[in-house]
Amino acid sequence: MGKYIFKRIIGLVVLLLGITIITFSVIHIAPGRPTDLEAQFNPKVSMEARERIAHLYGLDKPLHIQYIEWLKRFARFDFGISFMDSRPVMEKILERIPITLIIELFSMILILLIGIPIGISSAVKEGSFYDRFMTVFVFIGFAVPTFWLSLILMDFIGVRWGMLPISGIKSLEFEKFGFFEKIIDMSKHLILPVLVSAFGGLAGISRYMRSSMLSVLKQDYIRTARAKGLSEKDVLYKHALKNALLPVVTILGLSVPGLIGGSVIFESIFSIPGMGRLFYESVMARDYPVIMGVLVIGAILTLLGNLLADISYAAVDPRIKLE
Amino acid sequence: MSKHTNSTSAAFKKAAFLFIILFLLGFTPDYGDTIVIGSIGEPRTFVPILASDSSSGTICGLIFNGLVKYDKDLNLTGDLAEKWEVSQDGLEIIFYLRKGVKWHDGAPFTSKDVEFTYKSLIDPNVRTPYGGDFQMVKSLEVIDDYTLKVFYKEPFSPGLASWGMNIMPAHLLEKEDLNTTKFTRNPIGTGPYKFKLWKTGERVELVSNRDYFEGRPYIDRYIYRIIPDTATLFLELRAQAVDYTSLTPIQYRRQTETEFFKKNFQRFNFPSFGYTYMGYNLKDPKFKDVDVRRAINYAVNKEEIIKGVLLGLGRISTGPFIPESWAYNKDVLPLEYNPGKAKELLKNAGWSDSDRDGILEKDGMKFSFTVITNQGNDERKMALEIIQRRLREVGIEVKIKIIEWSAFVSEFIDKRRFEAVLLGWGLSLDPDMYDIWHSSKTKQGEFNFVSYSNAEVDDLLLKGRRTFNQEERKKIYQKIHKILYEDQPYLFLYVPDALPVLHSRFKGVEVAPSGIGYNFIKWFVPRSEQRYTR
Numbered sequence: 001m002g003k004y005i006f007k008r009i010i011g012l013v014v015l016l017l018g019i020t021i022i023t024f025s026v027i028h029i030a031p032g033r034p035t036d037l038e039a040q041f042n043p044k045v046s047m048e049a050r051e052r053i054a055h056l057y058g059l060d061k062p063l064h065i066q067y068i069e070w071l072k073r074f075a076r077f078d079f080g081i082s083f084m085d086s087r088p089v090m091e092k093i094l095e096r097i098p099i100t101l102i103i104e105l106f107s108m109i110l111i112l113l114i115g116i117p118i119g120i121s122s123a124v125k126e127g128s129f130y131d132r133f134m135t136v137f138v139f140i141g142f143a144v145p146t147f148w149l150s151l152i153l154m155d156f157i158g159v160r161w162g163m164l165p166i167s168g169i170k171s172l173e174f175e176k177f178g179f180f181e182k183i184i185d186m187s188k189h190l191i192l193p194v195l196v197s198a199f200g201g202l203a204g205i206s207r208y209m210r211s212s213m214l215s216v217l218k219q220d221y222i223r224t225a226r227a228k229g230l231s232e233k234d235v236l237y238k239h240a241l242k243n244a245l246l247p248v249v250t251i252l253g254l255s256v257p258g259l260i261g262g263s264v265i266f267e268s269i270f271s272i273p274g275m276g277r278l279f280y281e282s283v284m285a286r287d288y289p290v291i292m293g294v295l296v297i298g299a300i301l302t303l304l305g306n307l308l309a310d311i312s313y314a315a316v317d318p319r320i321k322l323e
Numbered sequence: 324m325s326k327h328t329n330s331t332s333a334a335f336k337k338a339a340f341l342f343i344i345l346f347l348l349g350f351t352p353d354y355g356d357t358i359v360i361g362s363i364g365e366p367r368t369f370v371p372i373l374a375s376d377s378s379s380g381t382i383c384g385l386i387f388n389g390l391v392k393y394d395k396d397l398n399l400t401g402d403l404a405e406k407w408e409v410s411q412d413g414l415e416i417i418f419y420l421r422k423g424v425k426w427h428d429g430a431p432f433t434s435k436d437v438e439f440t441y442k443s444l445i446d447p448n449v450r451t452p453y454g455g456d457f458q459m460v461k462s463l464e465v466i467d468d469y470t471l472k473v474f475y476k477e478p479f480s481p482g483l484a485s486w487g488m489n490i491m492p493a494h495l496l497e498k499e500d501l502n503t504t505k506f507t508r509n510p511i512g513t514g515p516y517k518f519k520l521w522k523t524g525e526r527v528e529l530v531s532n533r534d535y536f537e538g539r540p541y542i543d544r545y546i547y548r549i550i551p552d553t554a555t556l557f558l559e560l561r562a563q564a565v566d567y568t569s570l571t572p573i574q575y576r577r578q579t580e581t582e583f584f585k586k587n588f589q590r591f592n593f594p595s596f597g598y599t600y601m602g603y604n605l606k607d608p609k610f611k612d613v614d615v616r617r618a619i620n621y622a623v624n625k626e627e628i629i630k631g632v633l634l635g636l637g638r639i640s641t642g643p644f645i646p647e648s649w650a651y652n653k654d655v656l657p658l659e660y661n662p663g664k665a666k667e668l669l670k671n672a673g674w675s676d677s678d679r680d681g682i683l684e685k686d687g688m689k690f691s692f693t694v695i696t697n698q699g700n701d702e703r704k705m706a707l708e709i710i711q712r713r714l715r716e717v718g719i720e721v722k723i724k725i726i727e728w729s730a731f732v733s734e735f736i737d738k739r740r741f742e743a744v745l746l747g748w749g750l751s752l753d754p755d756m757y758d759i760w761h762s763s764k765t766k767q768g769e770f771n772f773v774s775y776s777n778a779e780v781d782d783l784l785l786k787g788r789r790t791f792n793q794e795e796r797k798k799i800y801q802k803i804h805k806i807l808y809e810d811q812p813y814l815f816l817y818v819p820d821a822l823p824v825l826h827s828r829f830k831g832v833e834v835a836p837s838g839i840g841y842n843f844i845k846w847f848v849p850r851s852e853q854r855y856t857r
Contacts, residue, residue: 030730031729031730031733031734032727032729032730032732032733032734033729033733041746041748042375042452042749043748043751043756043758043759043770044452044453044455044751044758045375045452045455046454046455046758046769047766047767047768048455049451049452049453049454049455050452050768052447052450052454053450053452056448056502057450081503084367085367085368085507086368086373086502086503086507087507087508092523096523096524147552147554151554151555151558154555154558155558158558158562159561159562162562165564166555166562167550167552167555167559168525168526168548169525170522170525172359172546172548172855173855175520268552268555269552269555270555271524271525271549271550271551271552272524273522273523273524273525273549274524277524278524281365284728284729285729286729
């Protein structure tokens, strides 16, 4: 096991190196330069000034030199300084991660709490009205555009009924609140975003759960269990569910990078200062160090997520041995 | 235009009347309350000489001061400088600074700060985009704590306005690297508001500077909320969680004409400092002939574009100046919409539809061209669609291509890879347009990207920069305006209106040629209507 993990990690490092080379080249080859936005087409900003700024950013050096310099810094876990506001990239990313993580985590928990029971019950009642209703319901969640649903909810719940705040994550007076007031205030702000984001994610988990449960229920050992005279509850929850949950473990592993990835549309609509917006804004501004930082962290998490999924698979499924 | 002046003077009379009444009652405005600004953009830095985006600029403008500023009628007036003198030959400017001004940390403001700011602006290691105007300065001499002398290499009248650049505190920044200093998120200025906090992606908060040299601002707190989605921003406005923002024409005309808005908000409209145009690549053989460009001007109905795109909230543009500025030549009248004349001009220029496909040809070349514009601006896209249809009617085929901004600038504009381009210019208040129209400014990345070249305009542009007397400058720029409209290097389209909306509890707001922001520190909320009192 230890040897296996060691080998995998060596492989991952090589893979990561390849990923950084490709992403670095792609974002630098893409048309546009950071100085375009800097200048915002202001005639008071001369071409010389733009060239000088590009020079100070080191953008006039050959691409491979720029990459090696980036790599040297990366080896020390230093992602460099953002072009946009001259702050360390790591600081900018760390500042954004908590809120994205909180929302994604809560919505993931909600998805699991609602999606898995939906999947199980749909499988048990396969073909019934309930099953078909749930299918339609989760697919509506999947298909409805986030921005539309968000705006409708904001209009009714936020503006017309005044029940919840419309956007943002804190009230303007937040700093003056006491501890419990702060928690209540933030929770109020998070209800709509978490609900909307969970609604969109229900389809995936519940459908996986349903199909995996269905295939397990057709297995011989289920028939055996029933033949032994076990109660239906024991059959479903002791024998079937444990096995049916295996694929869900993989999905959970794969969704690790999503936890900090965030979503541009969603975060923009709700004015949430999360990772999705940071990434989008840096792409639009060609803020290369931040783009690289976000992508590399995403890549590392994806790779680790995969590894984690494999390892946990071995842990929960006795048929699989890692060597 | 007349509508605007009328409403201004009416507003003035009303305000004067109100003032007298209030004076008789012994009234003074109340202090307190908070104004919440809603903006889609987030500031980047509060080091003013590095700030090139409008959000940073807006907030820096409240925290810092320049030596000079524009008053409500768009004339230069003193800010940190009490007065100034320009020598006869225009080569020296002496600034006499205001005494007793303090930085927000209590340190006195002196000419050392001005010297420091100037040195940073011309320092090649500082990432400032604003060095250009200051390259004309030969040297700066500090005479005493409150007097300094600036020597220019040659007379440069726009230089005076460039001293509106925000002055930074030398005592805090002298030993810092401006590119990376912590000051960028913790600025100290001399302005009416002091920095309090900046929550990235959420808001920036300022508090009023009680010792401000022009008097304590009435509104205690200024909150700049970042709401990147315009639909959300509008919902926040409806919920009265945002007090001030800008409306789009459709929001102005269709969505805020309700009782609710009339009761709770005041809306304004006045010409913005910018115009939208279609620029021709004058190196392209199709556009070399001035009669062809005039024909296009006849063929495009500008009124129709303003009605369709801006819902009437704008005016026809005839040249590159702010309609309210002294440089604007009111005698330049827009050509009428006249497709007949357009066809005639095109015919005389040798364009005819010999193969009867509805599109004109000349020497075997079809009159068909592509206009490019940037992504994310629906007004420009719609304006282009209207132009496309009108030009089709006179036998010109227009294709539209929309490109993401950064790629648009670096791959198409900078490299001159376009036939025509639809864009807008934001205007600075000084009419100097050397960088946009002078024939020497056509190199890659420079701003005369249409490659306009007219010896007389070149001459006038230089003269305009060397003249300080406003009456003489007025003649020069009005002449440039006239020539540019005759030459039609751009198809000047429209000046959109600025459409700010403000909660009705704020009083003391008056529209002037410079807009409404000029007397912000005098805005107030009567105690009984204040909302944020905790």
